[in-house]
């Protein structure tokens with residue numbers, strides 16, 4: 001099957017590369033010449049473990065990249081995988097999706113049936129919008145000459161390939177029988193895992209956590225599939241906000257949130273995932289998707305108050321981290337805080353809308369100075385926050401130099417093995433606040449640190 005993927009960002013590049021690895025001739029289209037050149041040169045346009053390796057194995061064979069839309073005329077399946085950022089009113093900005101639909105309409109083959117698959121996260125009803133744009137531009141008849149289906153992505157940055165090749169579920173929203181059949185054929189290798197052994201040997205250059213269970217292939221209508229995506233992200237955000245609030249309560253009660261989360265997670269109805277305490281959830285998905293979901297519910301006069309509560313609890317969690325530092329250090333005017341981690345989670349260079357983006361300005365407004373280090377995200381963080389007065393450090397240990405607190409915001413594995421001895425010696429106050437309950441508390445306490453986590457007893 002000839003697959004074209006409009007968009008070479010997180011969703012588009014991972015989708016395109018994955019279908020190429022599954023043996024489909026695949027072309028990624030992006031308006032950015034730089035991204036296209038990177039892919040054609042065997043480089044990944046994003047930092048995503050394993051992606052570059054697959055690009056190198058497939059480029060020029062089954063994978064191609066271009067800035068031109070002409071290839072759309074040959075495609076059997078066209079994925080839309082472009083960004084849907086938050087508009088100023090909090091809703092999803094569909095400009096890129098609509099542009100993609102227009103370009104597809106201009107280039108679609110009028111002599112054969114084409115399937116358009118929306119993978120971008122879009123509000124309910126967008127499938128119809130895309131369909132009518134393509135129809136208007138091309139003059140073709142929806143559901144006869146072409147069909148638009150919804151196939152939301154559930155990939156997490158940092159483990160995107162694992163989520164594509166070993167998903168829990170594949171959701172396909174289609175209102176057309178031919179469309180359903182094409183989608184089933186396209187996803188057959190992922191659903192049956194036939195020839196997976198060969199695929200894994202050839203394309204995966206690192207260890208995978210391979211679940212026993214085959215993915216569930218779930219078919220529904222287009223509008224429902226679109227909502228499944230938002231409802232899923234909304235629910236996960238609620239889950240994290242819930243455990244974060246419980247963590248605060250644990251501090252009052254003198255109980256341990258790690259055990260509370262473990263005890264809760266043993267109930268299979270609850271599950272143990274997404275119960276890890278943090279300084280709040282962030283990233284390029286949860287904030288925009290919870291915002292859009294809440295707005296959508298309000299527009300339909302059916303307010304999802306629980307999503308609003310999760311959003312509010314999340315901002316409160318960012319503030320709570322600062323309050324906790326104040327409780328320990330007192331007034332922050334003139335104090336130095338050394339920050340470890342600027343990305344919204346480990347194993348990504350994505351530093352859009354991260355916890356640090358909210359916490360750092362708060363600390364600065366209280367008169368603190370900031371030093372920071374991140375293994376992958378310093379450049380992107382700087383790019384998105386050019387006015388923040390931060391001293392970016394060359395190595396992680398440097399954030400501790402003459403600082404009053406080391407604040408861990410992102411649990412990069414390498415932070416576990418820093419030279420903590422050197423850090424305790426160079427800190428003015430040997431205080432570490434580990435917002436992910438990640439570091440080795442006993443070891444740090446032995447070295448003389450005053451260790452605090454979130455929702456766990458300090459001693």
Ligand code: UGA
Nearest residue numbers: 153154155156157240274275276278281282283285344345
């Ligand atoms: C999220 C969803 O998990 C994916 O299923 C979805 O496809 C994606 O959004 C998307 O819509 O594209 P992602 O944003 O990459 O994926 O990251 P997550 O792993 O979900 O983490 C989101 C935030 O929650 C991060 O800040 C993370 O640190 C935080 N988090 C996560 C916690 O604070 N605690 C947890 O237990 C889990």
